[in-house]
Amino acid sequence: MTMMTEPVPATSHPGWFSRAESWLDSKGKGAWIAAMVLGFVFFWPVGLAFLFYMIWSKRMFSKSCSRRTSWKQNRMTVSSSTGNSAFDAYKTETLRRLEEEQNNFESFLERLREAKDKAEFDQFMDERAKQANRDRDDGEAA
Template sequence: MTTVTTDPTYGSRGNWFARTESWMDARGKGAWIAAMVLGFIFFWPVGLALLAYMIWSKRMFTSKSCARKSSRVMMSRSTGNSAFDAYKADTLRRLEEEQGNFEAFLERLREAKDKAEFDQFMNDRAKQDDTPTSA
């Protein structure tokens, strides 16, 4: 019996792809680079596909998975000072909230830019349709 991953971060990709991606993420950026190099050595389209995926998913430029793991470890680790632990938890919660708000702002900004570009395209197209062509 095959199970399908219901984790929303994996979307509609297959279960094997989600497991492979999380396995590689658990080993860090070096594992991705090693897989890419081996892909180029054994069958260059595989290496090229991995390179394209790493660039598209921004794995080449950020250590997103490592940063998330370290922040979870830091949040769960207690210093023994309850006042500091409460301050740390509150600050981390606030920072995560601010990050979410900022990412939402960037998404709205991208959508507004896309809409403005589309509106401009439609206006230009309407102007071209309105101008009479001389024959």
């Protein structure tokens, strides 16, 4: 005999926890830290709970508390059409050119790093060879 249960209706408004989390996210990491400190001041288990939640949800070590904002999401909103075809073409061409310039600059920086690393390595090897020659000359003289 199976018992039929009615599905729980989905609520259109989030619970108090989700609202509090969203409110703290909108205020930034400082609000989370302030809430944690106040939790420790008034009742230490609450502060500890805030600390564990911040570590578990990766809010403690991220640059921003808001998980909704990212570079790719911002880029997606930029790439949306404005309705003006001339402006959209200009914007697309400008973004393409900027991305190309960024790629060229990053490759230039990579070549610069490689050249610096090679110069430092060559200097190290020259110093090592000089030291080996000095040690060999000192060994022959003795």
